[in-house]
Amino acid sequence: MVNPPLEDRADDVTGATDGPADADTAPAPETVRMRRVRGRFSIQSKLIAMLLGASILSAAVVGFIGYQTGQASLRNAAFDRLTQVRETQARQFVVQVSTLKKAVLVYTSGPAMADAVQALSAGFNELANTPTDPAQQQAIVNYYNQDLIGPIKRATGANLNLDVLLPSSNAARYLQAHYTVPAARPGGPLPAPDPSAWAAAASRYDPFFDKIVNLFGYGDALLIDPAGNVVYTAKKHADLGTNVQSGPYEQGNLHEAYAKAMGADRVDYVSVTDFQTYHPAGDHPVAWMGAPVVAGGRTVGVLALQLPITGINALMTFNGKWQDNGLGATGETYLAGADDLMRSNSRLFVENKQAYQRDVVAAGTSPELAERAVRLDGTTLIQPVGSDVTRAAERGQTGTRITTDYLGNETLQSFAPVVVGPDLTWSIVAKIDTAEAFAPERVFTRTMGVAVTAIVILDCLAAMALAQLFVRPIRRLEAGAQKVSRGDYDAVIPARTRDEFGDLTKTFNDMSRLLGIKDELLRRERQENKQLLRSLMPESVAERYRQGEETISESHQDVAVIFADIDGLDTLSSELPSDEFLSVVNELVRQFDDAAERNGVEPMRILRNGYTASCGLNVPRLDNVERTVAFAIEMQRIVARANAEDNLQLGFRAGIDTGTVTSGLVGSSTMIYDMWGSAVDLAYQAQAGGGEPGIYITSRVHDAVHDTHRFTPAGPLTVGDTQEPIWRLSGAGKSSYATSSVIGFLLGRPASPSGLPASLNRD
Incomplete structure (x- = not known):
């Protein structure tokens, strides 16, 4: 006692x-x-009681913080995984559409497509006065009633007007009697041989168009003449011979694709329409890609291809392998249009049509729409998915939210807009049920509860057994650790015992000293790395690189680009010692850099005799063209002054253009921050094509600065198939930037190091 x-x-x-x-x-x-x-109660008992209270409280606090942090981390991880799936799907979809567009351009750019349009159009026009007999006319009527109107009514309930759908021209009736009707009944009697010129042209080009359709999975391939007549279809459906401007499909998206292609102002234009129900396809949703066919400098027709909906569905449904792609048992990705309807198939529809029909009706979809999706074997243009998520994506927003989906389930959804065509944007959504997405969170909660309870019990036992033994040296170590954590690496803990705690105290003191040394080394290394990155790239790009981004690129609008070249450096290098030549070059570059800073120009790259810079790339400026021209004039004066004062024979040529450029990091082991684009290429070609030294600009630059500078035409520059007019600077007007730049150049320049030529030692 x-x-x-x-x-x-x-x-x-x-x-x-x-x-x-x-x-x-x-x-x-x-x-x-x-x-x-x-x-x-002894001192030890009181200490044990205090340690127990502190241990229990600490365990509770740590458990609560750990739970909150772990829960947030798991939830963020679920969002990140879903976002990665959505981004991957969006990239693949854009690549798929881009591949289809490129294929269209490849086919329309060759002479074969123009020959096909002209041959089939000529054959179609020859059939204008060729009548059909009553038997053929009746066969056409039977085809529309039995193979088009009847199936559409059974699938959608729509009552189509036969008189509106029947072909109205002799050519259309002739072609549908000889090709559309037999194609719908492959087991029927063979049609009579067709001696027409259209038949000869079709037999010659059928293998070509069959290859186009089968290679990329297009639904059909149509050729439309300038008058709007569908002079050819690969599948010989009911649209063969019709007119997209005045026929039964004049209000459809085929007319839209045709009109945009015919009105295109360039040969590489491809129009993409949204999905729309299409009678010749049995009222299934159809989207079109249209491109003009040009021959002899004029548009002779339009190639219209049905967008392969099967390929889109295969991409968005992962070919049925959702779990292999990180979407578990309930996740999916789908596309939606501005009308809040799906543009791809639902996962549940693909897996179990009866379950889909039951769930969407229970969630609020009308039974008629659900039945129609089953009859048409797809949810495109049928299943409503309108929500705050799709509306946000339609507004161009990207993000993740927890909301109710079209099946009535609470889901985690990641959304973003995706560009399909020049004037067509859809929404892409990746979603997964929250019950599945946050399942690891529930497991973590249970594990955390068990762990905290075990920690509390262990703390109690440890406090009772080791309180008196460990309290003093531990507190001394704790105090020292706190000092170290605050950056006080000079803290020294006295070693008052010769046991393990004494050894630990000595080791801790050594560690503190080494940490101080390493912290100083790391601080210096980080500072050097920051300075190196700032010298190689803009601060915003350097920050993204430090954060771990592997592919860093940006598109910039309205950027002025200058490509300058100094002639005569190679000759000068052979005439001067290497150290004097390098001093000349370094001083020129220093003066160029100073002039760039005064004019708000951003140097990009120095390569041999070339000096590339831009204005408006990372710092948007309204007057970037004027600044760039002023910078070029100042560079020209720097070179001229060096020639005059040091008897040098250096020539200066510069090319300037403005437009859209792309910038980013290139390389992995050796990184270069560079920019690309037509403006960069034109700037280089402008200076390279100049016959004599001077400053050459394109027409876009001339339009911006012709009021403040004088230019003379320097002849056209061939860029692809076009002629780009080039101008040569002959004098400056009342340019505030040129004047201010010269004054700053003459008064604000620091002296260069000694030992350089006289012209480079003063401004």
Whole structure:
């Protein structure tokens, strides 16, 4: 039993020897009782109690913080995984559409397509006066009733007007009687031989168009003449021979694709339409890609290809391998249009049509739409998916949200807009049920609870067993660790014992000293790395690189680009010692850089005799063209002054253009920050094509600065198939930037190092 304190024992002795105390001086009974209770607890017991309380509280706090942090991390990881799936799908979809567009351009750019349009159009026009007999006319009527109107009514409930759909021209009736009707009944009687010129042309080009359709999975390939007549279809459906401007499909997206292609102002234009139900395809959704066919400098027709919906569905549904692509049992990706309807198939529809029909109806979709999707074997243009997610994507936003999907389930959704054509944008959505996405979070919660409970129990046992043994050296180490964590690496903990704690204290002191040394080395290395990155690339690009981005590129609008070349450096290098030549070059480059800084121009790259710079690339400027021209004039004066004062024979040529450029990092082990684009190419070609030294600009630059500078035509520059007019600077007008730049150049330049030529030692 713990002995009472000395003062209590003294009181006991006094009471025993002196007899009963006086009522006024004796302590109260409650006071004596509290003293005895406190006396039963030693310092060690009190310390254990405090350690237990601190341990339990610490475990609770750490558990709560760990739970919050772990929960947020798991939730963010689920969002990130879904976003990665969505981004991957979006990239693949854009690549798929781009490949289809390039294929269209390849086919329309060759002479074969123009020959086919002209031959089939000529054959079609010859059939204008060729009538069909009553039997053929009746066969056409039977085809429309049995193979088009009837199936569409059964699938969609729509009642189509036969009189509106029947072909109205002799050529259309002739072609549909000889080709459309037999194609719909391959087992029927063979049609009579067709001696027409159209038949001869079709037999010659059928293998070509069959290869186009089958190679890329297009639904059909159509040729349309300038008058709007569908002079050829690969599948010989009911649109053969019709007119897209006045026929039964004049209000459809085929007319839209034709009109945009015919009105295109360039040969590499490809129009892409949205999906729309199409009667010749059994009212299945059809989208078109149209491109003009040009011969002899004029548009002789349009090639229209049905966008392969099967390929889009295969991409968006991962060919049924959702789990292999990180979407688990409930995840999917789909496309949606501005009308809030799907542009691809639903996962549940692909896996279980009956379950899809049941769930979407329960979620609010009308039973008629669900039945129609089953009958048409697809959810494109049928299943509504309108929500705050798709509306946000339609506004051009990208992000992730937790919301209810079209099946009525709470889901985690990642969304973004995706560009399909020049004037067509869809939304891409990747989603997964929250119950599945956050399943690891529930497991983590249970694990965290068990772990915290175990930690509390272990803390209690450890506190009771080791309190007296470890409290002092641990606190000393803790104090030292806190100093180190605050950056005080000079903190020294006295080693007062010769046991393991003493050794640990010495090791800790050594570690603190080494950490201080390494921290200083790391600080210097980080500073050097930052300075190196800032010298190689803009700060914004350097920050993205430090954050771990592997592919860093940006598109910039309205950027002025200058490509300057100094002639005569090669000759000068052979005439001067290497150190003097390098001093000349370094001083020229220094003066160029100073001039660039004064004019707000951003140097990009120095390669041999060339000096590339831009204005408006990373710092948007309204007057970037004027600044660039002023910078070029100042560079020209720098070279001229060097020639005049040091008897040098250096020539200066510069090319300037403005437009859209792309910038980014190139390389892995050796990185270069560079820019690309037609503006860069034109700037280089302008200076390279100049017959004499001077400053050459394109027509876009001339339009911007012709009021402040004088130019003379320098002849055209051939760029591809076009002629680009080039101008040569002959004088400057009232240019505020040129004047201010020259004044700053003459008054604000620091002196160069000694030992350089006289012209380069002063400004």
